[in-house]
Amino acid sequence: MPSKARLIAPRDAILLLVALALCLAAGAWCDLPLSQALYHPASPFGRVLAAYGQSPGALTLSAAGTLCLLSCGQGSGREHGRTATSRLFAALGIVAHVASLAYLIIAPVRYVDLGLAARGLIALLLAGAVSAAMARLVREVPARALRRLACYLIFIVVAENLLVAGLKELWGRPRMRMLAATPEATFQPWWSIASGQREALVATGIPAEEFRSFPSGHTASAACAMAIVALPAVRPSLARWRSRIFWLSALVPATVACSRIIMGAHFLSDVTGGFTVTFLVILAGCWLFWRNQIPAGDEVTPAQGASTA
Numbered sequence: 001m002p003s004k005a006r007l008i009a010p011r012d013a014i015l016l017l018v019a020l021a022l023c024l025a026a027g028a029w030c031d032l033p034l035s036q037a038l039y040h041p042a043s044p045f046g047r048v049l050a051a052y053g054q055s056p057g058a059l060t061l062s063a064a065g066t067l068c069l070l071s072c073g074q075g076s077g078r079e080h081g082r083t084a085t086s087r088l089f090a091a092l093g094i095v096a097h098v099a100s101l102a103y104l105i106i107a108p109v110r111y112v113d114l115g116l117a118a119r120g121l122i123a124l125l126l127a128g129a130v131s132a133a134m135a136r137l138v139r140e141v142p143a144r145a146l147r148r149l150a151c152y153l154i155f156i157v158v159a160e161n162l163l164v165a166g167l168k169e170l171w172g173r174p175r176m177r178m179l180a181a182t183p184e185a186t187f188q189p190w191w192s193i194a195s196g197q198r199e200a201l202v203a204t205g206i207p208a209e210e211f212r213s214f215p216s217g218h219t220a221s222a223a224c225a226m227a228i229v230a231l232p233a234v235r236p237s238l239a240r241w242r243s244r245i246f247w248l249s250a251l252v253p254a255t256v257a258c259s260r261i262i263m264g265a266h267f268l269s270d271v272t273g274g275f276t277v278t279f280l281v282i283l284a285g286c287w288l289f290w291r292n293q294i295p296a297g298d299e300v301t302p303a304q305g306a307s308t309a
Contacts, residue, residue, distance in 0.1 A: 005232065005236075005239040005242070005293070005294050006242075006292050006293055006294075007229055007230055007232055007233060007242065007286045007290060007292050007293065007294070008229050008242070008246065008282075008283065008286055008292060009242060009243060009246075012242075012243055012246045012247070013283060016246075016250060016279065017276075017279075020272055020275060020276045020279070023268060023269070023272040024190070024269055024272045024273070024276070026268060027190055027267060027268040027269030027272060028189065028190070028191070028269070030268065031187075031189070031190065031267040031268055031269050032176075032187050032267070034261065034267070034268055035176040035261055035264065035267050035268070036176075036180075038261050038262050039176060039177075039180065039262070039264045040262050040263075041177060041263055041264055043259075043262050043263065045259055045262065046259045046260075046262040046263040047111055047112060047263070048112070048259075049218075049255070049256050049259035049260075050110075050111040050218070050259065050260075050263055050265070051107070051108035051110075051111035051112040051114075052108060052122075053218040053219075053221070053222055053256040053259060053260070054103075054107060054217065054218050054221035054222065055104060055107075055126060055221075056221060056222050056223070056224045056225040056252055056253075057103075057157055057160065057161070057220075057221030057222070057224040058099075058100040058103040058104050058107075058127075058221075059100065059104075059126060059127065059130045059224075060153050060156060060157050060224040060225075060227055061096045061097075061099055061100040061103075061153070061154070061157055062096070062097060062100040062101075062126075062127040062130045062131055063130055063131065063134045063153055064093075064096050064149075064150045064151075064153035064154045064157075065092075065093040065094070065095075065096030065097040065100065065131075065150075066093070066097075066130075066131040066134045066135055067093075067134065067138065067146045067147070067149055067150035067153070068089040068090065068092045068093030068096065068146075068147070068150045069089075069090060069093035069094075070135060070138065070146055071086075071089055071143040071144075071146035071147045071150065072086045072089055072090045072093075072143075089147055089150070092150075092154075093150075096154065097127070097131075100127055101123050101124070101127055104119070104122070104123035104126060104127065105119045105120055105123045108122075137231060137234075137235060138234055138235070141234045141235070145233070145234045145295070146234070148233075148289055148290075149230060149231075149233060149234055149289075151289070152227070152230055152285050152286075152288075152289045153227055155281075155285050155288070155289075156224055156227045156278070156281055156282060156285050157224060159281045159284075159285075160220050160221070160223075160224060160277060160278045160281050161220075161221075163220075163277050163281065164215055164217050164220045164274060164277055165217075167214065167215055167273070167277070168212040168213075168214065168215070168217070169212075170193060170194065171190075171193055171194065171213070171214040171215075172193075172194045172195070172198040172211045172212075173188050173190070173192075173195075173211065173212075173213040173214040173270070174186075174187075174188055174197070174198070174201075174210060174211050174213060175210050175211075175212075175213040175264065175265055175266065176213070176261075176264040176265070176266070176267060177210075177263070177264030177265060178206065178210040178211075180264060182201070182206065184201070185197065185201060185206075190214055190267070190269035190270070190273070198211040213265070213266055213267065213270050214266075214267075214269065214270045214273055215270055215271075215272075215273030215274040215276075215277055216257065216260050216265070216266040216270045216271040216273065216274035216275075217274060218256055218259075218260050218265070218266075218274070219253050219256050219257045219260060219266070219270075219271040219274035219275050219278075220253075220274035220275070220277050220278045221278075222252050222253040222255075222256035222257075223250075223252070223253035223274065223275050223277075223278035223279060223282075224278060225249045225252035225253065226246070226249040226250060226252075226253070226278070226279065226282055227282055227285070228245060228249055229242065229245055229246050229249065229282065229286070230285070230286055230289070230290070231245070232294055233289070233290050233294065233295060236294050239294060253271075253274075253275045253278070254275075256271075257271035257272075257274075257275060258271075
């Protein structure tokens with residue numbers, strides 16, 4: 001019997017975790033000088049990604065919604081939409097799509113001067129493209145597999161958001177842009193938790209949002225793009241491309257991370273922290289839903305699976 005392929009090859013996971021650890025270590029001594037050197041709040045690159053850098057998280061919900069709705073059309077008889085489970089997933093799919101579109105329309109308001117019609121059109125185009133691509137990728141996949149993949153994607157988005165929100169509140173780290181505009185504010189290294197200056201400066205009128213630097217929410221949401229590493233769970237033929245899928249998807253959060261440093265919204269350690277949180281959630285999701293393996297009965301050939309590490 002051929003070896004089972006893993007959704008995420010251990011060597012790829014280890015390499016990325018080592019790279020993230022090195023970036024976090026580098027932030028211990030170059031966070032402030034690096035941000036001061038790159039700070040350019042008028043950067044078009046930074047402004048565009050400030051507006052849409054978090055869209056991978058919302059689009060992950062779009063993909064999950066599409067999977068939920070497609071699963072209701074699989075099978076026959078009672079499984080064709082009349083069971084409680086089918087109704088539940090149909091409702092979940094609609095909620096996921098509505099939440100995704102709402103975020104894609106509302107979130108950019110803070111960063112770009114676009115009207116509601118323009119933002120709505122962009123949201124529909126992005127969500128439609130992702131939904132169409134997902135529908136094409138999962139043709140003829142059984143309903144149960146579609147639902148498992150949908151639950152995995154929702155798990156990634158929900159867990160990432162809860163963890164990042166909790167860590168931001170706990171750390172209370174001031175942003176670079178606030179340090180540049182507020183002489184009385186002091187730099188807080190990433191390992192320093194709740195230094196105490198937040199309460200004093202918020203009392204002077206500085207928004208509490210300026211003390212939510214660690215970890216980067218934009219980078220964490222952008223890293224949701226890496227959730228696609230689980231696609232071989234429903235399309236085993238993609239297993240031979242798993243390393244390419246892994247590293248290409250990792251470029252999305254890496255690009256957004258650069259933009260956040262340029263905008264003065266985060267330091268190197270902040271964006272590294274956001275990337276790390278989501279990647280650890282993705283690793284947990286792959287183990288929770290598939291034990292990080294192609295599901296039983298869907299083994300790949302040696303040629304497809306390459307090395308299984």
